[in-house]
Amino acid sequence: MTDLPDRRARTAHRLAIYDLDRTITRRPTWTPFLIAAVRARAPWRWTLAPVVIGAALLNQLGAIDRRSLKQVMHRAALGTLTDVEATALAEAFADDFGARHIYPAARARIAADRAAGFTIVIATAAYDFYAEALARAVGADALVATRATRGAKGRILPQVAGDNCYGPAKLAMIKAWMREQGIAREQALVRFYSDHRSDAPTFAWADEPFAVNPHKPLRQLAAAQGWPVLEWQE
Secondary structure, eight states: OOOHHHHHHHHHEEEEEEOOOOTSEEEEHHHHHHHHOOOOOOHGGGGGOOOOOOOOHHHHHSSHHHHHHHHHHHHHHSSOOOOOHHHHHHHHHHHHHHHHHHHHHHHHHHHHHHTTTTEEEEEEEHHHHHHHHHHTTTOOOEEEEEEEOOOOGGGGEEESSSSSTTTHHHHHHHHHHHHTTTTOOOEEEEEEEEGGGGGGGHHHHEEEEEESSSSSHHHHHHHHTOOOOEOOOO
16 A cells, blocks of 8 residues: 555545444444334234244354345345335434444544545445435445345335445445545545454555454454554443
8 A cells, every 4th residue: 555644645535434333333233123123113023033033043054144144134024115114214213223322432433534524434234225324323425335125116125136245245345336436546545444354355455444342353353454443332
């Protein structure tokens, strides 16, 4: 990489890219969102909990991947959704969950990055149809997320469209978003924040990587690479 002081002086774009779950939020978001949706929309779907538990066990055993598990959970807890239903569920969830589980230190860091001229981007494995409300809750400018398949009349179906925004796929999707925005990598200064070692490809690609609330594998990697560690947990 180019020397950072030089890059800061001559780049046309400043991007601060944040993971969501356990980076900005204290807890993962997907399961709490599904629980809130079942309670609000279709309590009878609790009867499908054994299907989700079975799929989670298969994922732990390596028999199915995260993408497949996400689709099973979506089908069991949500079925299909209209845009109106999804928006109402997402906004209610963001209001409640966000107020309780978004780190104040994350909000402060986002505000500081914005004041320093950075565009705020959330890059997350969470589905776009609910993560968008959480991104708005922290004042993000853009969202890179797992996309749900859209069916007739825009209904949200329980299938992932394209890649699950996780691991190497997250970096590929960030790069694709930058191309769509007309942002050349050599003209961008990139900060990246995450709590998990699965984001190692994006950490290595970023100019300024920050390990936030890192679990042990990421803490070890950050120490080996000399990446700063930020502790946002109270």
